[in-house]
Amino acid sequence: MPTSGKQKRKTLVLTGASRGIGHATVKRFAASGWRVISCSRYPFPEECPWEMGRDDHMQVDLADPADIERAIAELKRRLEPEGSMLHALVNNAGISPKAKGGARLNAIDTDAETWRNVFQVNFFAPIMLARGLFDELERAQGAIVNVTSIAGSRVHPFAGSAYATSKAALTALTREMAADFGPRGIRVNSISPGEIETSILSPGTGKIVDEQIPMHRLGAPDEVARSIYFLCSEQSSYIHGAELQINGGQHV
Incomplete structure (x- = not known):
């Protein structure tokens, strides 16, 4: 989407961009004319169609605080041509480790290192990025969207204890950040x-779909991406400190 000289296009930074919700979100914003800086631990996937995809992709290991600091410095440099303005930060990346055979990791059997890694990626990385890019977000009067989970509010049969509690913590962090x-x-x-x-x-x-979801179907990644886009747009200009449930009524 072309932009005039007076109206610079907006910029999004998104973590966990390589698949699923993140992948759909990048496509949604790019189709609406945003510049998208995608962050992932994986290289840029060549099949992705968005403009400047390779040039605006960054590999970063969110499990490594030092690598996050490196990425923040690099993001600041990349934002300089845009007036050092960031219009949206979407903290989408998350990890949910499993036990042998894909079994749920409960609070008794999850080792300390797994707890630390999960919280580093799912909880500490979002606040590190938000604080590190605070000036750029403030200049743009931008928006932050943290991706939590229904597992943060109830015991889930598949999501492990570390994942669930990290997402519950991210919900609380959203309130504090607001x-x-x-x-x-x-x-x-x-x-x-x-x-x-x-x-x-x-x-x-x-x-779960049959017994707990009134709509009796899975959600599509693009349905989540559209909600993220809404929360980063002017259409949600007075929505602040909220958590939007996207689950087909599963929470009821």
Whole structure:
């Protein structure tokens, strides 16, 4: 989508861009004319169609705090031609490790290193990025969207304890960020997806769909992407500190 000289295109930074919800979100924003800086631990996938995809892709290991700091410095450099403005940060990346055979890791059997890694990626990385890019977000009066999970509010048959508690913590962090970032003009919200048709689904999800979801179907990644786009747009200009449930009624 072309932009005039007076109206610079907006910029999004998104983590976990290589598949599922992140992949769909990148395509949604790119189709609407945004510049998208995608962040993933994987190289840029050549089949992806969005403009400047390779040039605006960054490999970063969110499990490594030092690598996050490196990525923040690189993101600041990349944003300089745009007036050092960032209109949206979407913290989508998350990890959900499993036990042998794909079994759920419970609170008793999850080792300390796994707890640390999960919280580093799912909880600490979002606040590190938000704080590191605070000035750029403030200049643009931008928006932050944290991707939580329905597993953060109830025991889930497949999501492990470390994953679930990290997502619950991210929900609480969204509230705290809304209180602290809001006076500086930065809106902060979260989305809480339920059973979305991505590679993170486990065998047995069909039983949840049949018994717990009133709409009796999985959600599509693009349905989540559209909600993220809404929370980063002017259409949601007075929505702040909210968590949007995207689960076909599973939460009821």
